[in-house]
Amino acid sequence: xxxxxxxxxxxxxxxxxxxxxxxxxxxxxxxxxxxxxxxxxxxxxxxxxxxxxxxxxxxxxxxxxxxxxxxxxxxxxxxxxxxxxxxxxxxxxxxxxxxxxxxxxxxxxxxxxxxxxxxxxxxxxxxxxxxxxxxxxxxxxxxxxxxxxxxxxxxxxxxxxxxxxxxxxxxxxxxxxxxxxxxxxxxxxxxxxxxxxxxxxxxxxxxxxxxxxxxxxxxxxxxxxxxxxxxxxxxxxxxxxxxxxxxxxxxxxxxxxxxxxxxxxxxxxxxxxxxxxxxxxxxxxxxxxxxxxxxxxxxxxxxxxxxxxxxxxxxxx
Amino acid sequence: xxxxxxxxxxxxxxxxxxxxxxxxxxxxxxxxxxxxxxxxxxxxxxxxxxxxxxxxxxxxxxxxxxxxxxxxxxxxxxxxxxxxxxxxxxxxxxxxxxxxxxxxxxxxxxxxxxxxxxxxxxxxxxxxxxx
Numbered sequence: 001x002x003x004x005x006x007x008x009x010x011x012x013x014x015x016x017x018x019x020x021x022x023x024x025x026x027x028x029x030x031x032x033x034x035x036x037x038x039x040x041x042x043x044x045x046x047x048x049x050x051x052x053x054x055x056x057x058x059x060x061x062x063x064x065x066x067x068x069x070x071x072x073x074x075x076x077x078x079x080x081x082x083x084x085x086x087x088x089x090x091x092x093x094x095x096x097x098x099x100x101x102x103x104x105x106x107x108x109x110x111x112x113x114x115x116x117x118x119x120x121x122x123x124x125x126x127x128x129x130x131x132x133x134x135x136x137x138x139x140x141x142x143x144x145x146x147x148x149x150x151x152x153x154x155x156x157x158x159x160x161x162x163x164x165x166x167x168x169x170x171x172x173x174x175x176x177x178x179x180x181x182x183x184x185x186x187x188x189x190x191x192x193x194x195x196x197x198x199x200x201x202x203x204x205x206x207x208x209x210x211x212x213x214x215x216x217x218x219x220x221x222x223x224x225x226x227x228x229x230x231x232x233x234x235x236x237x238x239x240x241x242x243x244x245x246x247x248x249x250x251x252x253x254x255x256x257x258x259x260x261x262x263x264x265x266x267x268x269x270x271x272x273x274x275x276x277x278x279x280x281x282x283x284x285x286x287x288x289x290x291x292x293x294x295x296x297x298x299x300x301x302x303x304x305x306x307x308x309x310x311x312x313x314x315x316x317x
Numbered sequence: 318x319x320x321x322x323x324x325x326x327x328x329x330x331x332x333x334x335x336x337x338x339x340x341x342x343x344x345x346x347x348x349x350x351x352x353x354x355x356x357x358x359x360x361x362x363x364x365x366x367x368x369x370x371x372x373x374x375x376x377x378x379x380x381x382x383x384x385x386x387x388x389x390x391x392x393x394x395x396x397x398x399x400x401x402x403x404x405x406x407x408x409x410x411x412x413x414x415x416x417x418x419x420x421x422x423x424x425x426x427x428x429x430x431x432x433x434x435x436x437x438x439x440x441x442x443x444x445x446x447x448x
Contacts, residue, residue, distance in 0.1 A: 091345065105366050
């Protein structure tokens, strides 16, 4: 089927067309560009929620419960669930749906699993493309569940409007909570499995960490939940709503999206520039002579760079 | 198109034994495929809805409860109803030899019974994709 026909059917709400389009934008960069150019006018309406946190924190279970709460209010909700790809075989087990079984048949829900396919940062390279397709398809909320993250996978900030950081008791002492990285990106902190021993302490440590930031315009709330028992989910949804209000009232919503768009354009330009550089350095190993000069101390790496860029009629910076 | 093969490994019906499905999922993963595993007790409707959203190339059904003669053909039927003609449907589990011809007639491309080496199944998938 032509991609124009798929787009037409996707806009009519056909899930099969939506699924097919995601496959294309995830796998074929050239076709993807054509599709994304075409659907651009329909995007930008969905509110994007990022759910991140360590492996086993309960992100999928929490996602399941949040989707249920959101569709009960009449929303259409899509989920992109990301799991790791093997660096050895390229294969992956995408198992997030296990926690979302009874959502498969809901007409207002669409769930798609993706492997990271070698991309670091908590998302896959083309998560953003899939997000745009689902946005154009008219989902009111799109939840992106990252892979289980460690300390520095923060790519989700580049695409989400609201980030929920899911923590659980027992992962370490309070020094963990003042480290840089993932603890800085949460708009809302959810302490899941808060029926377990140590949950109060975890919540207190996060609160203390947050109180150390003096220049914060908005202090992220800490919500205790037990996703498996559906406890605290309404509080969490209320906090998401509060955050949306804050973003809109303060002008941050637009600011964040503008920043992200700028980042996206810069990334696209970088990618094209990289292709130019590769095409000039790869063909018949054009740097072979220069490399020998560097080895023999006739030149240094910076001279070779400047010469190369001179040839490309560009200069550094 | 050179993309990873996407497989939905699903357990239809009331059957709590997923050791086999997990071994299969793991073998397919190690063969470089993206395996969507949905857990136990899926209805044929859930399986087909999932296959559509995930746009998989293959559905692998695993069943040990004896209800394969109803559940496997039901999945094939629903795929047809939804106009899905590009998905390879295969099955496995404790399935008596005499049931296999009927299942194939109902639209299940191949049945793998206990003792089948995973490599055989992987080869079959690679050679019989409908995309």
